[in-house]
Structures are given as C-alpha cells and as structure tokens.
Amino acid sequence: MNEIAISARGLGKQYHVGAIEQSGRYKSLRESLTRSASAPFRLIHSLFAGHRTGVDDRETTIWALRDVSFDIKRGEIVGVVGRNGAGKSTLLKILGRITEPTTGQAEIYGRSGSLLEVGTGFHPELTGRENIYLNGSILGMKRAQIAQRFDEIVAFAEVERFIDTPVKHYSSGMYLRLAFAVAAHLETEILLVDEVLAVGDYRFQEKCLGKMKDVASSGRTILYVSHSMSSIQALCKRALAFSDGRLVADSTPQEVIAGYIGGTLENIHSEAPDPQRPTITRAEVTLDGQSILLSIDFESPFPLTPPVFGFVMHNSVGAPVFGTNNTADPIDPPPPSARAGRFEVAIPAAHFRPDRYLFSFWLGDPFIDHYMREMILHINLNSAVGGGLPTDCNGNIYLPTRWRFEAASGR
C-alpha cells in the first residue's frame, strides 16, 4: 500500500512578466507603434514555435515557485501559509493539474479535487438546482453522486426556498453558501482547498469550518491554503510556509505560524495609492505610555461618505483578540465625506497581556469594505505595559476584575 498521497520534487514555476509594465512606465507611442507594426510577423514566428506572445528580451521572468519538494502522507491535513504572491496558489494550481510546472514534477496518488475558489462555474442565469449539477460536474462529480447528495447540499447552503430561482437573484451570501456547499460535498481522496472559508457571515464561516473538520476526520488527504491562522491551527497538524516561491518552513502549525508572522512584520506599513479603490497609504502602530496608538492615512479616488476604518488585533499565533471600527465606536464629531484623511485610534495597552500583536485593517464606507489587509503590522507588548502574567494559559486580554475572599470561619 502506498503511504504517500502527494509527492513534489523540485517544483518550479516561471511566469513571464513584461518588464515595461512591471516598472510601471508607460510605453512610448513610437514603441507601441513599432510593436504593433511588427506584431503580425512576431505572431507568425511564434505561432508554430508554441510560445507566448512577444516573449522577447525586453521581458523578464519571475519564479512564482522555486525548487519546492515535500511529501504528504495519506490522511494528512496540511496547512499552507504565506503572503500574497508567495506561491501558495501556484502550488495548488500545479497539484490540481491546472497548470504545468516549469521544472520538477508532482505526483498525486489518488483522485484529487480542487476547491480553488467557490462559485467558479456558476452561471447567473441558471437556477440553484441547475447550478448544483453544473458545478458538481465541473468539480468532477458524477451525476448520480450529485443527485444522491443533493438534499444535503441544499440543506447545508440553506437555500431550500430559492432552489428554483436563477442565482443572479441570490444575495451574495446565498450565492457563496451554495457554492461552498457544492464544493464541500466533493468526495475525492485528495482535496486541495484554497481560501474557501472566507465566505459568508461569521455563523456560516463557523459552519464551514465545522464541515471542514468533518471532512478532515474522514481520513482524506487535504492541502489547505488559508490566511486564517486560527482555522489552520484548528484543522491541521502540519503546515508549510512559503516565501517568495520557496518553501521556508515545514513543521507544526504553531511553530510555522509564529515564525512566519514574526519574521516579516514592521510597525509601519506604506502603500502607493490605488487609482481604482481606497487605499491605506500609511499605517503606523506605536506605543505611547499606556496606549497603543494607530495612525492611519488613507486616500480614495472617490469620496467615502463617511470613511469607515476598522481593525482587528491578533495574537502571535494569529487568533483574533479584539477588533472594532468607527461604526461601532462612533467618532465625535462624525467624520465628513472625504477622499483622504487620517484616523487616529488609542487603545489602552493595559488590557493586553504581553505578547506580539498583529493588526489587520479594513477601510470602506458604511456599506462596503473597499480595502482590507490582514496582519500587516505588529507590536510587541512586554510586561511593563500589559499585566504581568503569561499568555498561553490565561488568554490575551487583561480585564480589571474585582475579587473577594472569605476565610472559612471556625477552622
């Protein structure tokens, strides 16, 4: 019997990136003209050579994944962490046979299924029922299998009443619930999962996590990519960390997450404004006496009426500890409609136990979060500020409590 389910040897994936686009300069008109004039000739040249448009010396390549080797045993549930662009999704695409590696090879022993992004393949004009069948068969289920699990899927997604309504009339929550439900009922020996838990409201996320735990305990092999450190800790016994396309850690989730989060963060984050959407251009977290101070500068191409900023503090292993926003905690006077501005938040440090805290940010208006960055800043609180107790058994929050003691009388 074969003990190995997934085996990767020296996996590498190279992508072509236009050097000109990458450096952000605009092409000159002359350059564009000569390029488009020579396009038909380059087309004919490259057509039968089988390589891509305009791969010439002006273009550079990047390695999205480089020299990655690992083995995953049958029945193992392995989490994959890394920042955006670290190569996690590329890895899953290679293992899911969606794209071919440039170097190395991956062997998959058993039938594999990918849950790469829920809702791919849903057609807005088709009803919920029709989409379940369509999506199920795209994911590789047989019609009989889908029919057998149909009621289960519908019940899980909680869309019984709307099952014969075209999904274009669904709310985004219903849509995502249905999509997840189909994917979660996929019965393959090996499951590649990318960020599926980031759907729906909190209650549904809990339900999804519960479903994933069921799947995990059924003895299947799962490779699970997520930004949610807490769900990786809850599901996995092993984690792989990627950075710049390389496998940098392979250990228990606790160690990997602590190492992964610890090494790379600063207390200042800056970003160029995006012409399309609101951006936090600069974020800084500092400690001032007994307060943690957040200072957030933002710019937006359109007015935010009013701007709403929210943050979540996570502990050193990524579990959320505390979060709020200026809808929950209104600012006085209320901010006017604005395209740019600065939020300043003071958080009493005395309520936090010593630990490394990480910050996630959201920016938007009262209806939509336009911008979101997870765990991009950190701050270390030592015992001088927070309460002096260890965190591991007492939690992260310190609250003033009132105590009483009465000695038993008569002893």
Added chain:
Amino acid sequence: MGLKLRELWEYRELLYFFTWREVKVRYKQTVMGAAWAIIQPLFTMLIFSLFFGKLAKVPSDRIPYPLFCLAGLVPWTFFANGLSQASSSLVTSSNLISKVYFPRLSLPISAVLSGAIDLAISCLLLVGMMLYYRQTLTLRCMYLPLFFLLAFVSALGVSLWLSALNVEYRDVRYAIPFLSQLWMFATPIAYPSSLLHEPWRAIYGVNPMAGVVEGFRWALVGADTAPGPMIGASSCAALLMLIGGAFYFRRMEKTFADVV
C-alpha cells in the same frame, strides 16, 4: 503525445452539462427566444433571393432560388454560429480554466454541439419551405446525418485551432466575423458549385463547407447528380483539420491557465 480521448470520455457528463448550459442560457433574456434560430437564415434567404436570385439571376440548379439558398444557409448557419461560439468558449470560461481542472476540449466541443438545437429549429423552416414549393423528400435524405456529422467535424476542426489561438491572441475575436463572412462567399450558398467543372469542382471541396452545403442540398432538394468527389475532398479536408486542430489544441492547452 496522446489526445487523451479516454479522459474526455470519462468526463462525458461534463460535456453533457456544458452543452446543456449553452442551450439553456442561449436565449435567456431575449424577447424573440429561439425564434432567432429561424430569423437568421430566413432573412439572409430573403436578401439573397432578392439580390442574387431576382436581380443578378444567379443560376440555382433548376431549384426555386429561395429553397436553393435556404438549403445552403441552414448548415452554414450551424457552422458559422458554432465557429463563433466555440472560438470564444475558452476565453469566456477563463475563470473556470484558471481554477478547475477538466478536459479543456469539452468547452469547444460543447459549444459546437449546442448549436444542434438551432439547427433542428432551422430545419423546420426548411421543411416548411419544401412543403410550400411542393418538394417531396426522397430516400436521399437518409444521407442527411452524414452531412450533419461533416458539418460538425468541420466546425469543430476550425474551432479547435481558433479557440486555442484566441487564448493568446485576442485578434482572433476580431478576425472571426470577417473570416466567416469571407468563408460564406467562398461556399456555394448563393450560387451553385456546378458553375465549376470537374476536376475543379472536386478541388473546390477542400473547403469542407462546400461539400457539406452541396451534399445537404443534394439530399434534400435534389440537385441532380451527387457531388461525390467534392464530398470526398471535403471529408478529407475536415478530418485533417480536426486531427491537426486536436493536436494543436492539446499542445497549447498546457499554457491556457497561465495565459488566458
């Protein structure tokens, strides 16, 4: 390099669902619905009959001109629509291609297959026209499935090339309306291929649609002699196109997910 046809067969249910999806959504949110399948050949027939039949007096093998050109337009419309649907099929399903593994061949195949419903509807129009002109069906119509198959093979063969090309070169999208217009006039729809003499007529058959249209016309409305050599040439051309297209598609599909 294999064509992995066995895998395609294993995914036959997906092929069915894709085809069914295409059929199902094709006329969603249109007022005329499936009537579009009739309107297209009907109006082209009217225009052709007026300009080529009445004014230019193009010969029509002693068949009433409207019937003559409709018998050509019905398979042609299937081919042209299949071509345009299938050529864009990979690009319109780009999110699917970059997220899920399945045999990519099933997309263009189902796009062409889904045109079969339209073909059936437009055949009803043709039958109506035959009744009007008191044209009776002969035993020759037994050959019809053969010509349907040939039309399917031609459409798929060309589509495999174009859809794979379209992934990398979006120029294809602009070229297709133009290409299919040119191709229509290179196909004996508005005029009979009997304007040519053998062996030129058979050579004309390297345009696979020439064989389809002439064969279809011969089977239904009885254009005198069977255009045998021409159909032979067309079948060979269509098969070569299909096999070449399938290999080209297989070679290019490795990079679809990266490029699309």
